[in-house]
Amino acid sequence: MQITSPDFKDNARIALQDVGLQKALGNVKTGFPHKRAAAIARLPEFEQLRDEARDLKNHIIEHLDLYLEAFEAKVLENGGHVHWCRTADEARQTILKICQDKQARTVTKGKSMVTEEINLNEYLEANGVTPVETDLGEYILQLRGEHPSHIIAPAIHLNLEDVSETFHAHHHKPKSMDPAVLMQEAREELRTKFVAADVGITGANFLVAETGSSIIVTNEGNGDLTQTLPKTHIVVTSIEKVVPTLEDMTLFLRLLARSATGQEFTVYNTLSTGPRRPGDQDGPEDYHVVLVDNGRSDMIASELREMLRCIRCAACMNHCPVYGAIGGHSYGWVYPGPMGSVLTPQMIGIEQAALLPNASTFCGKCESVCPVRIPLPKLMRHWRRDEFEKHLTPGAARWGLGVWSFVARRPALYRQLTRIGSRVLRSLAGKKGRISKLPLASGWTDGREMPAPSGKTFMQQWQEQQKARQSS
């Protein structure tokens, strides 16, 4: 997909004025956070599970090579294949080669963000293999030629009218505004594709080292049809998804559905272990796991290591005021929201993605809901520092920061200047107490009014209070 992260500001501006998008984004704010809160209220052990999940993920990353080797050994023992791919390009070629060896013409796909990350669909298509997305949201997007705007609710930026029009154009059926009818249309259209596909590609939510299994978690059952009906099942996933045992996987499953959709448990949690067994009447004859690195192993040495704990639940974007205002496409690449603002610079380079970690107020909501307690604001700050050190920050901002740091290190001067500033801002605000135009800060005041300060600095108020206390 085309990267538009460098145009983040323009993307955001357009998104804010997009009436349809704003209506659709309302569904994020009213839906996910409440459902999550209700699910957690029913599980008193939730906070304890979060601590254990954080610690377990840290343990896994500290022994990642060993768990990956243990996983591979089990897959091979069960008659499956494992492919290690360092880059997106290597992963694409590996998957295409498997498809070509099977003379595959069509490939059904379960939902997989890693295949978005490696741009798989375009590549397969360019090489004569037709990919068919089967998750309802992904299917809608494929018909529209769009990419997901959310990692678990890919079509959340669309409204019913959009889906209705898209299906009407592609299915040649009477136009319907009933979601149930639309879903039925997709079910019928895709049924024949499930059966006809030569290869099924799914992602994996976790890989279990103990058993050599991959697990997918879906509500629709599309992933199950994708990995059961074709002769070949390819699991495309990334190296940090491995967990030691079924018990360890269970710890994450208890957190995942509740954090993501607020469900007690996702409808289908399915473990796949190798190809079909002797005597089995269905299931794939070949089972491949494509392990994608794509920059992840480089994150271990830095503080970005903590990002490798991510289980892709989307709670951070569901609760993010910035995501809620501009939607996922504004971020300009595969992963949106706070987790995307940390991952995207790693994967496409800070040069292209510098605006993303800056698009945060650091309100901290993302960290407070993260099931594996990733300090997302701290990691975004990591990228801001990196941006500054690489001299990517615009000249005016660098100059401003330089001036501020000069002043901030001289307390007397700092207090003097803030006293003047506070008084000036107060007088600018006038009677209504809000500032609607401010030199050098039009980026703020063009879009909204700035609340006026009280006219006195914190230090002034503090000293007055202390004096009043002493005299009383």
Next chain:
Amino acid sequence: MSKAEILGRIGRGLGRIEPTAAERERVAARLAAKARNAIPARAQLPEAERQALFIEMAREAAAEVIELSSLQQVPSAVANWLQQTGIDELVVASDNPLPELCKQLPETLRVRQGVAQAGDLASLTLSFLGIAETGTLMLYSRPESPTTLNFLPDNHLVILQRSDIVGVYEEAWSQLRARYPDSLPRTVNMITGPSRSADIEQKLQMGAHGPRRLVIFLVA
């Protein structure tokens, strides 16, 4: 090639070239111990409450639960359900006691054994276990019970013995390992209610790609 490179990068990131003996031991120990993490208290209950919780949670997830006092009641209960739904065909798994039970189904019903096909209206399978914590069924693939039976037909009918309801997932893993100590079956399905999607405007619709209805015949 890439494998060595990826493992090498991970090792370098961790500040070492080769895993130490202590690290290898820790990993081997964790894989062998299969230790349980924190387990929610709510499903660690005596038998009767555990079974009641299973029924409550399964129904909350929109599964239909039909309680029967013996296996003998299954054929008529299945026949009734199908008749009420207006379905006159059934594809069934072949493990015992299904072949015997199917002999007692009405002759008007077209019954077939084997894999499911697109367009099948109903299937009947056994469930290995029920998990009370979330009203979840655990099924697994084997020659007698193909996985397509659990996903392709419009309606999935499942027989579960009351005595096979465990409290939490961990107990299910222990029982599964006891049955398959060396290697898991190709597919293990944990199923909680019928298929659904909220991909259109976050409004929940039942019956996306999997079964529209999940019916659990709970046998005492």
